[in-house]
Amino acid sequence: MLAEVRQQIIKSNARYKAAADVHRRERLFKEGDLVMVRLRRERFPPGAYSKLAKRKIGPVPILAKINDNAYRIELPADCNTSSTFNVADISPYKPADDAIVLISSSESSSSEAGED
Template identity: 55%
Template sequence: MPNTILDIAVLPKVQSKAANALADQFTTLLSEVRLKLQESNTKYKLAADVHRREKIFHPGDLVVVRLHRERLPPGSYSKLTKKKWGPFPISRKINDNAYVVDLPSEFNTSHTFNVADIYSYTLPDDSNTNLESVSIDSNQSGDE
């Protein structure tokens, strides 16, 4: 049973030349826009990659992780608490952008971190830095 009279109407098989021209024009316009978007995105990517530093870690490397407020238990975060924790070893690599870090059990958070939150750990230098304090003698006032 047809819903409307148009469902049983016989439409002619003739195609409109104006409609075909409009469809072709629209198709070429879309392909030009798509090409222009790809060119612009490539240009933006090249500009952004100039400042990008690639961080590659291997399993066993010692890293320091940055824990955001969302990863800490409620009430334990303040602006003055320490943000970076570590050093912890990397247990496995998911891809170049994500790693699994071997955190202790007291950290009740996911062990997966983005490279933006991972910093390589460098051992502290063994040489002691001696800072000599310069004392100003009260007898040397400049009024001699």
């Protein structure tokens, strides 16, 4: 009887997995790919997160692939959080047009240029 119950549980779990995999997309990135990174509230210490802060940063390059589910990202210096992200928080960067993409921190240079 226990063997039958165990087989029934295995079949049931396989059906649940097949139903969940229908909606799942596999996202794989390579080192050097430009991506957008979602910053969740949980990544910051208490009091450091503002609801008016940017939700995504990027484009930023991928430094290293830890496994298919985790990547190390090159974050700007002012971002005080871990550089390791889950694939759920990473989306591929698609430029709006065929313009050249600069990876440098354009926000700091534009704010310095406006102060003159």
